[in-house]
């Protein structure tokens with residue numbers, strides 16, 4: 001690992017998204033750069049683009065979150081869950097992840113970074129029982145929308161939202177998911193493109209309300 005991995009390439013965006021918690025974001029990025037590959041959390045090709053492709057692309061959705069309780073499904077390395085917990089200390093996060101090694105990583109990072117707004121729950125989304133239900137749910141790189149909606153929508157209270165990070169095919173995924181969108185009573189389904197003028201790689205989000 002070279003030191004330039006740890007220098008954010010878009011410092012003004014990073015400062016805007018993390019505010020006075022930018023040092024926590026730097027520490028998390030450092031830890032991920034040092035341990036991520038050996039723990040199987042990120043591939044070796046991801047190191048040079050940790051900030052652009054992973055940290056900032058996760059943090060850019062922070063303004064979409066409401067104060068309340070947000071679940072991040074399949075957090076893995078902590079993307080976007082831990083990044084959002086750093087950017088939004090006013091929001092409580094439940095990171096839901098089935099793999100033991102990843103759960104251990106998530107808990108160790110929450111402890112080391114002093115993220116008191118994070119709880120880590122081991123399990124598959126379709127098996128966990130949450131009470132009360134969540135205000136919002138996030139997920140990144142877990143599965144196609146038509147299978148992700150049945151995993152995530154039941155965890156969200158009426159009036160709550162799904163905020164699902166997606167790739168360039170987001171609009172096509174929404175079309176392919178029409179049946180489950182109806183089945184799970186989702187309304188106001190929209191594809192948001194974030195970071196067009198600020199990030200080197202935009203982030204797409206499918207946002208929907210659970211009715």
Ligand SMILES: C[S@@+](CC[C@H](N)C(=O)[O-])C[C@H]1O[C@@H](n2cnc3c(N)ncnc32)[C@H](O)[C@@H]1O
Nearest residue numbers: 073074075076077079098099124125140141142
């Ligand atoms: C490709 S990784 C993505 C991890 C992280 N969100 C990211 O963007 O780097 C998918 C993650 O989803 C988790 N996962 C798969 N099926 C799941 C389920 N049914 N419920 C919760 N997590 C799940 C996996 O264990 C894995 O950590």
